Amino acid sequence: MGLLCSRNRHSNEADAKENAQAEEIERRIEQETRAEKHIQKLLLLGAGESGKSTIFKQIKLLFQTGFDEAELKSYISVIHANVYQTIKVLFDGLKEFSQNETDSSKYVLSGENKEIGEKLSEIGGKLEYPRLTKELAQEIETLWKDPAIQETYARGNELQVPDSAHYFMENLQRFSDANYIPTKDDVLFARVRTTGVVEIQFSPVGENKKSGEVYRLFDVGGQRNERRKWIHLFEGVTAVIFCAAISDYDQTLFEDEQKNRMMETKELFDWVLKQPCFEKTSFMLFLNKFDIFEKKVLKVPLNVCEWFKDYQPVSTGKQEVEHAYEFVKKKFEELYFESNTPDRGRIFKIYRTTALDQKLVKKTFKLVDETLRLRRRNQYEAGLL
């Protein structure tokens, strides 16, 4: 009897301890779930090369500790790769034009540049790139300055010349320095195709220090073959930041050279808007690459893009730029509202951005933050929170 009693007591103690532990775990899970609820998820979406990753990097620079030296150095190989890729695209493009054009004399390289071009094109086609030495940098610069290449660059929209081509070509000397450490701007311009998903968590601290909002920002791959990876991220997102490069209206896709980039963006935006999981999500549309748009719209008419075919220019200079921008903005608005009946009461705002300009991105993000806080306040007042 006594034994039984004592054994019972032992097992009771063991049970109690287990229960206490289980309770502790439960409590912690509950706490973390509650904490999770306060973290607002932001999803960066958009077609390839729309500037999503640049925005991502900017946020990292603005609201986290930025990039440390190791991280900066990790970009050296990326930047060198971008240099090789750029010059290869230009050289290959030049060869294509010289074969097809009637006035192919424009596309003839002078002197030794043809050999240099062939060599660089071969390097650029390999899987691994050599380090950018001073000699290679010099050769690339010589080739870049060749009039034929400049002619090719002028028609860069017909090829897959990256937007940052000019930046890379102008900074070759610095890039090829033996002790080169990339600057913040270098990192922002560097282009890597995002595969998979990257995320950062941050809190925008500003004058309004008691804001205390915690955001988790996700960046996903933009090219078509990566989109299936987005699906599992759609639940519980506070806001979608959709990036659209408005300077793309005369360019074609990397993955499908028959498709106009702006048309692709239009279709993607429409598809995203219709997803049921985004029924209550706020949409922040970033009309990006305004700096390139500004210059391009005065030289290349908007109506080369089918979506903008009813555009009529009204004046010149700054006024015309503003008018063109308003036109593009209205087109996106039209798309949003006419794919969105009945009106679900979602927040939809359009922002003009130039992702490479840190000050502008900071200002823009402050506005996004304000909008999301206002939304929470309105929902709270409406008794939804």
Next chain:
Amino acid sequence: MPMFQPSRRDGVVAGFDGSGDGQVLDLDTAVKDGILGGVGGGVIGAAVCEKLDLKKMIEELDLPDIPPVFICPISLEPMQDPVTLCTGQTYERSNILKWFNLGHYTCPITMQELWDDSVTPNRTLYHLICTWFSQKYLLMKKRSEDVQGRASELLITLKKVKGQARVQALKELHQVVSSHATARKAVVEEGGIAVISSLLGPFTSHAVGSEAIGILVNLELDSESKTNLMQPAKISLMVDMLNEGSIETKISCTHLIEKLMEEKDFRPEVVSSHSLLVGLMRLVKDKRHTNGILPGLSLLGSICLLKEVRSLIVRIGAVSQLVELLPALEPDCLELALFVLDTLSSLPEGIGSLKDCPNTIPNLVRLLMRFSENCTQYALSILWSVCKLAPEECSSVAVEAGLGAKLLLIQCGCNPALKQRSAELLKLCRLNYTDTIFISKCKLTRTIQ
């Protein structure tokens, strides 16, 4: 006859105790303020009174809490020429003389017969009244100058500061401008409109924007300011705030945009915006803040006068939303809503939406002859257009909804145009029914039949 009741507070007659509120002429304060002549204030008071016209001051001040001893018992207005009778009671000279002229030689308050019909000017009371009003008047003038001064200061501050300081300055200016006409004048005269407009742009925060709009909507805007405010980036900001702001901000934005539309060279594309129209519809449908409905409908009404924008209004689905709203609207809102629907019915897509919405006919029929004649006119016009579009379908629905009786009612007592229209509609509706069935549908009693 008014019986003057001296206010008895705690059994003490007014005017003789030191305690009390502004109603009672507090002796202590009166001495301190110089009304009773202490500290040399009395002399100044009288002198000031001569310069400032007492009548003008009384009118301008329009104060509710004038000491009862200053009030004429006959007219209940402050006295400007107090005279005392032999009974010791004081009245306004013109009033007591009128009393005498009517043949009464009694003291209105004490009801005693007068043994002496002379009226003595009560200089003491006159002095007190003058001084009291002068003090109040000077105080008001000073406060108003202070307010003007404050408004000027705030404008200067706004040109210099940013961030939270800017928001604070705007908030205060908003408050000051809303409550003082002098502040408004000061802001306009010192180029404040341009300063505030310059704060509005694509990167303006909501905090700054909402206060700025709140200020601008209170001010008289000239042509140049209005044109400036019509820049696309500024309008975008207003539209955003109309969608996101508090109800007061939403209403301010609505009023401001409507003001801008009054401008001569107003270009319709400024309001040709999905965001604006969707935002307006949300405002109009807001059940929690009903004070936004009238301003929203008013702006919508102004916008649908612009032919170019009408089809956009229809495309965003405004027609069915307005139809669903009709039963719940107040009469003044109702007339506006019906006006909008009537205007939109002139478009093929508009009348199509009206026909497709199942509640159009029942809601409109219910409205006939229940509110203003304008309401009936618009409702009838819409019903006519809808029935003409699809006579077979719509007439039967209309008749089932009780249109017949209403039409007959209109025939009995409305203006000729309305009668004519209702006669036409009646003809249209009767086409598919025999007389007997139609009459029975009208649910008329035997006598009327």
